[in-house]
Amino acid sequence: MSKLTKRLVDSLVAEPKERIYWDDELGGFGIRIYPTGRKVYIAQYRANGRTRRKNIGQHGVMTAEEARKEAKFIHADVARGADPSADRKARLRSPTVMELGERFITDHVQLHLKPTTQTDYINMLRKKIYPALGSIKVFEITFNDVAAFHLKLRDTPYQANRCVMLMSKMFNLAEDWGYRPMNTNPTKRLKKYPEAEKKRYLDEVEQEKLGETMAQMLTDGKISRYVFAAFYLLLLTGCRLSEIQKLKWDYVTRTHLELPDSKTGRRRIPLPREARQLLASLEQRDDNPYVIIGDHATGYYNDLQKPWRKIRSRAGLEDVRLHDLRHTYASVAVMNGIDPFMLKEILGHKNLSTTLRYAHLSDDAVQKAAGQIANRLSNTLGRLN
Incomplete structure (x- = not known):
């Protein structure tokens, strides 16, 4: 076959079977002629060890020279690692972001994540991500789409960053599931908003006031014994709110709280003497397995935030969250010289870096100790001038 030109292609006639004529000047460029007489320019190439063909356009709608130029572009893309034919098929079968999100929920979130995290992810998807991006095909969504979504949430930087983090995981799975080419996650290189880290903890005066x-x-009967115990246990153990709120008597041993499941999996939490005494003062009911009994006969205290708001208001600690009681435990530990590796195990942190957020507090303890040493020495040595 010679070079494909308009005159040559016009002269080619259909046969009972489909036939391809190849250009002898540009390898992998040809014309496919169907028995119906329809003529379509094609580009043939190899990708991932397989021979593929991609339709370029119909003769008559485009010229042979236009098709030749397009074939060169296709071959150039292939040389850079692309697979145009596979990409087109992926585009055609690509689900929408909403469809991907629902599979993400059933095939990943509900199988691998904790219930509270499941709720957070589902809410982010259905309340934030779907309304903005849900109708876009997964194959077609771009960095600019994600960046524009992130920008709209700039007034709530923590939420904006969490949504992008969720989408990053979701689009990684989209690649694994064949919905996008590998290494095309549209969230890559998106700069997160800075987040003001909340490190509120109670000093000794505030602890006494609380x-x-x-x-x-x-x-005065304003809070129950169980509410009182819940907040004290948070301070005495450094537990997370849910770990105390949903604590069962079956998990309480003589020396530890043996939690079968928590945010970071199974946990064994040391139970100090003061906490044991507090637990011993609580009534155990045969019909209720929980330590912190709520209004329902068989349940736990469902909303500890409500009594906490009353307590912090009366104590003049309006800015203190319940989670800050855990921060307080960690700060007291660090200022009293507890080793970070040991504190990591007590608090149930997955990573030491989380525990080390409190490391700067040890500077206060070191400064105080240095001052005590210097004071003793100066008393012994006498006046310095």
């Missing part, structure tokens, strides 16, 4: 307030409210 203790007095809770004791008075217990005496």
